[in-house]
Amino acid sequence: MTNKRLVLTTTSSLEESKKIAREVVDRRLAACVNIVPKIESVYRWEGKVEEAQEYLLLIKTTAEAFPRLREAIQRLHSYEVPECITLAVEEGSESYLNWIDDSVS
Numbered sequence: 001m002t003n004k005r006l007v008l009t010t011t012s013s014l015e016e017s018k019k020i021a022r023e024v025v026d027r028r029l030a031a032c033v034n035i036v037p038k039i040e041s042v043y044r045w046e047g048k049v050e051e052a053q054e055y056l057l058l059i060k061t062t063a064e065a066f067p068r069l070r071e072a073i074q075r076l077h078s079y080e081v082p083e084c085i086t087l088a089v090e091e092g093s094e095s096y097l098n099w100i101d102d103s104v105s
Contacts (some may be wrong), residue, residue, distance in 0.1 A: 004089035004100050007059040009073055017055040020076050030071040031103035034058040081095045
């Protein structure tokens with residue numbers, strides 16, 4: 001297991017996705033953010049089943065930076081309860097994992 005993390009969040013617009021991506025990379029909270037456009041989400045909110053078109057952000061970071069990244073997502077996000085989950089990266093290419101370390105402070 002490594003200290004690298006893949007963080008997932010969704011947004012309602014491309015503009016918001018780019019704003020969050022740019023901010024977390026600029027602040028060195030993430031090495032990279034991939035924006036996956038126009039996913040279809042089905043979820044329960046306030047007692048009703050909802051459907052929405054969203055954008056998925058795949059954020060590469062470290063375990064140490066995750067708490068600050070989570071705070072930034074909460075601050076920057078328009079959703080009342082933004083998704084912010086982290087998945088541990090078990091393995092990866094050594095050069096890529098080192099690049100994440102070099103890019104996140």
